[in-house]
Amino acid sequence: MSTRPNLASESRDPVAQPGDLDPRLLSPTGRTERLRIVVEHYVPAAGRCPGCRWPVQRREECQSRQVALALLENRLLPARLAHLADVMPGARGAGRDSAADRDLRRDELDAMPGLFAAPARTPDRGDTR
Template identity: 65%
Template structure:
């Protein structure tokens, strides 16, 4: 006897597309917009997300909320949302290489800010 349910009982998992995400995530956003998405897509329990109507079993399952949290924490997207990385500005998948991190830091250091950016020390183990 197998532990798998019979095929007629299995329901294909719904795959999130760009049209299922909060429209704010499809354009470059700041921390404030991302935090608003996290708050608006908060689901206290099982049911549907109040903002997008996505069916969820746990609050972490709303794709808009997951993407916003990943962007806020600078984490890669989860595997089930990795196909959206090309559509979402700032989203990434997998691990970054040292060259990617160096390039990102160079870009961020060049942006204007409130205060002058301190000079970065080279990473340990890197030739100068």
């Protein structure tokens, strides 16, 4: 019988779950709130994120910051966080968005409160509604 520890299970990076992220990301957020999350979760060195206490190695960013940045820039989530795309409003997974998905996302964004009323959207080219 071997007494050596199983290093394969200990060396894996922990997988982020929805409860590990900043709770503000789990509800629809505006651009200002997403920017605030990016700033609050900035990690200048290896250690722990000051915002969510997530362990950070080799100056990598915490998961909350990476998700907020992807939402701000309207790009896909990183591959290691793609499993969270269904949980977060506005997040995009690896698949291509359909027209219905884009319309739903636009309707969610238009319904959010803002400083002033948003102008009416014009239909996309090729949209025959």
